[in-house]
Amino acid sequence: MSATTVPTPINGTKNDSRVILGKDGQPIVTVGLKRFGFDSEVPLEALRELYMRPQYVQANSGSGAADDTGAKAIYHPNDGTISYTTLSRFPPVKFLPPSERKRILVTGGAGFVGSHLVDRLMMLGHEVTVLDNFFTGSRTTVNHWVGHPNFEMVRHDVVEPFMIECDQIYHLACPASPPHYQYNAVKTIKTSFMGTLNMLGLAKRTKARFLISSTSEVYGDPEVHPQPEDYWGHVNPIGIRACYDEGKRVAETLTYGYHRQDNVDVRVVRIFNTYGPRMNPYDGRVVSNFIIQALKGEDLTVYGDGTQTRSFQFIHDLIDGMIALMNSSETRPVNIGNTDEFSIGEFAEIVSEVVAKVQKEDGIVAPKVKIVYKPLPGDDPQRRRPDTTRAKEVLDWQPRWNVRMGVEEMVRYYKAKMAQGAL
Numbered sequence: 001m002s003a004t005t006v007p008t009p010i011n012g013t014k015n016d017s018r019v020i021l022g023k024d025g026q027p028i029v030t031v032g033l034k035r036f037g038f039d040s041e042v043p044l045e046a047l048r049e050l051y052m053r054p055q056y057v058q059a060n061s062g063s064g065a066a067d068d069t070g071a072k073a074i075y076h077p078n079d080g081t082i083s084y085t086t087l088s089r090f091p092p093v094k095f096l097p098p099s100e101r102k103r104i105l106v107t108g109g110a111g112f113v114g115s116h117l118v119d120r121l122m123m124l125g126h127e128v129t130v131l132d133n134f135f136t137g138s139r140t141t142v143n144h145w146v147g148h149p150n151f152e153m154v155r156h157d158v159v160e161p162f163m164i165e166c167d168q169i170y171h172l173a174c175p176a177s178p179p180h181y182q183y184n185a186v187k188t189i190k191t192s193f194m195g196t197l198n199m200l201g202l203a204k205r206t207k208a209r210f211l212i213s214s215t216s217e218v219y220g221d222p223e224v225h226p227q228p229e230d231y232w233g234h235v236n237p238i239g240i241r242a243c244y245d246e247g248k249r250v251a252e253t254l255t256y257g258y259h260r261q262d263n264v265d266v267r268v269v270r271i272f273n274t275y276g277p278r279m280n281p282y283d284g285r286v287v288s289n290f291i292i293q294a295l296k297g298e299d300l301t302v303y304g305d306g307t308q309t310r311s312f313q314f315i316h317d318l319i320d321g322m323i324a325l326m327n328s329s330e331t332r333p334v335n336i337g338n339t340d341e342f343s344i345g346e347f348a349e350i351v352s353e354v355v356a357k358v359q360k361e362d363g364i365v366a367p368k369v370k371i372v373y374k375p376l377p378g379d380d381p382q383r384r385r386p387d388t389t390r391a392k393e394v395l396d397w398q399p400r401w402n403v404r405m406g407v408e409e410m411v412r413y414y415k416a417k418m419a420q421g422a423l
């Protein structure tokens with residue numbers, strides 16, 4: 001697909017065809033990069049169609065049973081039922097010759113990050129297998145691909161071994177929001193350790209390239225700011241976050257063990273706070289909490305005094321970085337995150353302003369939301385900002401989305417879901 005493809009505005013909420021300006025002030029028309037012989041560029045509007053589309057159409061709505069590419073799900077308001085038929089047509093994907101088509105396994109492919117990665121890889125014409133246990137992921141995130149000849153979805157927990165032939169493995173499976181990963185700490189550690197062990201074993205046997213999604217949480221509550229990749233971190237090994245922090249740290253250790261010992265071709269991405277459409281609205285992370293609270297006119301819950309900082313990156317920037325890293329020759333860890341740092345208090349203001357702007361544009365007079373302060377969870381990092389020098393140097397990657405544009409996109413997504421009663 002080319003950068004000159006003219007995007008078609010999609011139908012759904014009002015203003016869906018708005019121009020999205022990047023950090024450089026230029027409109028974002030495509031996402032993705034041409035790097036290392038791998039072109040990951042797709043029109044933004046085509047991706048938006050996948051996550052902004054309605055989940056169903058209403059019977060007798062006059063709009064037909066389904067749009068061109070959507071699932072035929074028809075809601076019957078009279079008896080409150082929904083009927084599904086098979087797809088009439090899938091979203092178009094690039095036609096790749098077999099020599100360029102890769103067999104790609106995405107563990108956690110039905111999760112927030114995974115589903116966006118799957119959309120991109122599918123649109124680029126690759127064969128994608130999703131492995132997910134649906135603990136935090138959901139089939140609805142990728143169901144627009146079910147039945148496509150290039151797509152396969154398997155319910156499987158990575159703590160058990162899995163056999164498949166593949167060329168690349170994106171190993172994402174693990175709950176990522178603090179309330180979710182703390183819900184069953186032992187299972188989180190098990191997933192990080194045994195899941196990674198199993199997938200590295202698979203990579204060793206198949207000689208597939210292996211990318212693990214690690215996290216900024218390996219730096220713990222950092223004493224170095226911003227955090228470069230060679231900072232070893234400051235983690236409480238017995239605290240409530242340790243199941244995730246230490247789980248990911250040992251997963252990285254395993255990854256480099258297989259790399260040194262067995263020559264497994266590895267990539268390690270350290271992901272900083274990421275947000276965007278399809279993030280579970282109730283997963284407890286700050287971006288989804290604030291947006292849902294503001295849309296419902298509820299108070300925004302700031303934990304602690306709101307002086308702790310985070311740097312928020314939009315999902316499409318992350319996917320660009322992950323695909324570039326996978327196809328590069330860089331085997332060291334690489335931070336992928338946005339360097340614009342905000343205190344949580346400031347961020348609450350930004351979210352309430354963006355929500356008020358969108359509501360106003362949609363003709364809704366919404367009351368100004370207030371901030372309430374709640375206790376700070378244990379071991380909550382005080383400052384977090386990535387040093388992205390390495391990503392810039394080795395991947396020629398930089399984030400393009402500014403926070404207001406990204407938050408607005410997510411607000412419109414949640415609004416569309418709420419309008420359908422899906423939230």
Ligand SMILES: O=c1ccn([C@@H]2O[C@H](COP(=O)(O)OP(=O)(O)O[C@H]3OC[C@@H](O)[C@H](O)[C@H]3O)[C@@H](O)[C@H]2O)c(=O)[nH]1
Pocket residue numbers: 176177178214215216217271272273274284285286287289290301302303304308310344376377380381
């Ligand atoms: O409603 C809320 C939720 C969260 N917060 C605060 O907002 C900050 C960010 O919290 P989040 O839960 O969104 O995310 P955290 O930065 O704590 O953890 C995240 O870090 C990086 C990723 O790898 C993980 O996905 C996630 O664990 C924290 O200081 C938290 O205490 C609020 O003030 N209010």
